[in-house]
Amino acid sequence: MARSSPQLADFQHRSAGNGKAGGRRFDLGRFDAGAKPFSSGSKARDKLRVAELALEVDRLQDLFYADRRFKLLVVLQGTDTSGKDGTIRGVFGQTSALGVHAVGWKAPTSDERAHDYLWRIHQKVPADGEIVIFNRSHYEDVLVPVVNGWITPEQTQQRYAQINAFEKLLVETGTVICKFMLHLSKDEQRARLQERLDDPTKHWKFAAGDLDVRKQWDAYQQAYENAITATGTPWAPWTIVPADSKTHRNLMIARAVVETLKGLKLRYPPGSAELANLRVE
Template identity: 50%
Template sequence: MKYPETPAVLVKDKHFKLADVSTDDKGPFDEKYAHKESAEPRLAALRQRLAELQENLYAEHQRSLLLVFQAMDTGGKDGAIGNLLTGVNPAGVQVAAFKAPSPVELAHDFLWRVHLKTPARGHIGVFNRSHYEDVLVTRVHGLIDKKTAHQRFDDINNFEQLLTRNGTHILKFFLHISKKEQAERLQARLDDPAKRWKYEPGDLKERAHWDDYQDVYSDALAHCSTDGAPWFVVPADHKWSRDLAITEIVVAALENMDPRPPTADFDVKAQVIK
């Protein structure tokens, strides 16, 4: 499908590198919107349309939409997801956050725990982190090698193809921030007692692997962006631009799906309500 013009970059090249995408690019939004406030009317209209499309998807009960969010620490996954889901009916949404696998999960293949969380028909599913952790964290920390990672790329592509063949449309978003922006966000969490709960000392250990993560993310995105399950790299230093770009893409995808409520299977005229 044709996606709307946004700062987000649709990954198409097998040689794709994150370094080629600016983290603070606002793309066409620079000309359309002078600042966050001027973009609010557009965002409000998109939210209303998203709510309408979600209701139709839920009523149709034939297909689903899966949204995958990945980012470096402080990349804004929680904020982006919260913004996107503003105004939608929570009854039609399934959100899954993937942490380090449990012993039971480790006793199965790496996709076992993920398949259990995919959205049912009629629902929008959201993955806050995902099956991609098993080709990212594991690789950076030497738990798997490049050969195993590339074998898993094939498994992931086959898994996502299985979902799409069974009516699940997939969109994947990498929220792309700079190392400088991450430092500022980590410091802000430390400085604000109300936000301090978000900070973990382990974040600094992961930050030390910044370049390694950029490399393995680039590899995963390049090999796992397909027509049926595309990856979008969303410049995320500017939160309002990030949120608007994601909402534009999701609404466009649902418009293309064109979900429609079923017609009544009874004689409407014969129904007399007294």
């Protein structure tokens, strides 16, 4: 990942070691889900800035696609209602479908379960010049099974190491990885779930299982802390995004994506001498 500004770096976690499980302990509690460190103080101005940054992402994406030296994987991970869909619309909604793809991950199919848990993930990572956004990700495999007791602590540690190795493989073959944990408070999640229940046009977003998962809130927060501790590596650090404010969430992620793309020193391929003298009649 390209070097971040000091302000963004304050919200990043990367292991002090070599990415093995057991690195510098991550404490989610020290981050305020309602914080707005990148806000101008005006919601209207912040929304305008998000729109400007979204256009900048589009411009840089065009250059990124032409350059073809890199691949960009954006991981959006968070609890229900944390705003993964909203981030995709707000930050990447201006980009061309050419070279930008969003992948939504759900429970694995029977065919996917017949393979190792990273098999389906590897098929969807970006190719040269592509930007791929993961709505949820391979990190579900060290969250859901852990909270529900489907894998042992030893298997969990093994998966952390496998994920670190997988991401290192991607980075060493040209992929830049931006991992965002959308940090939502329990009170804000309650309000957003209730909004879905109160609005018939949003009932399709609600599943009965959402309330069961909410009862496991503390267990999921602990699982996130453990996963981020073990997988916040030098080559793929985590960025914690306060997500109670939808506008600020988009502002922070858009800024991080723009910084990352600019840090790659992208360039258009050299012009062709054969084309320089052609004239269209």
